[in-house]
Amino acid sequence: MAPDDISEWRRAHDRVCTLVLDAGDDAMEFTVPATPAWTARDLLSHMVGLGADVLAGDEPDDHNATWTQAQVEARRGRPASALVREWRSLAPDLVDWMRLNGTRPLGDVVIHEQDLRGALRMPGARDTPGLDAVRERMLGRWRAAVADLPPVLLDAGDRRWVSHGTDDDAATVLQASGFDLFRALTARRTEAQLRSWVARGDVQPYLAAFSGLGPLPAEPLPGE
Known part of the structure; x- marks a missing residue:
């Protein structure tokens, strides 16, 4: 399953990047109904930050709120395009990491893709x-x-x-x-x-x- 799951991570990653760039910065200020403490930009910051932390070896077993909020705060004020650039720069190393360590990041991107789509009112990718x-x-x-x-x-x-x-x-x-x-x-x-x-x-x-x-x-x- 791992090679297929890695391919699915890449597809979801690409979909989210395209979704964010198409939506524009103003839309990224919408509140995410599934995570109401966060805007769409905050949610994207977490998704990007999770990848960075996984590569850095900073991944608690419980993915606790302090850890996820630190990812958001570290990227506070950055435009969505910059967050997309960072995430895309991490993608090759994340793929290599998943080949060795498993595809836990797939769950985060698939679940939060739907959270983001709900915030932006842009449904899709419901049967992948x-x-x-x-x-x-x-x-x-x-x-x-x-x-x-x-x-x-x-x-x-x-x-x-x-x-x-x-x-x-x-x-x-x-x-x-x-x-x-x-x-x-x-x-x-x-x-x-x-x-x-x-x-x-x-x-x-x-x-x-x-x-x-x-x-x-x-x-x-x-x-x-």
């Missing part, structure tokens, strides 16, 4: 191999979080994922698009949205498992 790969990673974390509960099934129509056991064992079934389920697994869907997807059973015991990357939003994310 990279998104599929990150959803599978998040499913692993989610399955571990619900392992002691009765089986639950996520049903996207063309694809289905059961927490454990078989599809027929599932006491609770949630039906939504593959993209919505991806966003739910990354704490980007509200409790009310999760409840609205219930086709069978009760989602209440599973709600905490959907907040692995942070609290669930209070309101649906605009632009999504």
Whole structure:
């Protein structure tokens, strides 16, 4: 999987760079609904800073708020074009790093690409191999979080994922698009949205498992 995941990182990286340059500096001042403490420029600063810190060997296991905010503050006031230039300059070394160390950075760029698209109201890239790969990673974390509960099934129509056991064992079934389920697994869907997807059973015991990357939003994310 690693070579394909590296290619998907490069594609997502290129998409975000193009998205930012097309949007222009004024749009980069929009608040990001999924990370409301940050503007689009702040979010991009984090994405760039994560790459720089990974290459420098400065990557805590928990990707804590102090670490991510330092990436933003270090780039405060820089135009979006300069941030894109820095990120593009880091890309070849990041690709080499991923060949040796794995493709953890894929998750950050894929998740935050959608956060950025929501802020800019420019949807896209909702059905890519990279998104599929990150959803599978998040499913692993989610399955571990619900392992002691009765089986639950996520049903996207063309694809289905059961927490454990078989599809027929599932006491609770949630039906939504593959993209919505991806966003739910990354704490980007509200409790009310999760409840609205219930086709069978009760989602209440599973709600905490959907907040692995942070609290669930209070309101649906605009632009999504």
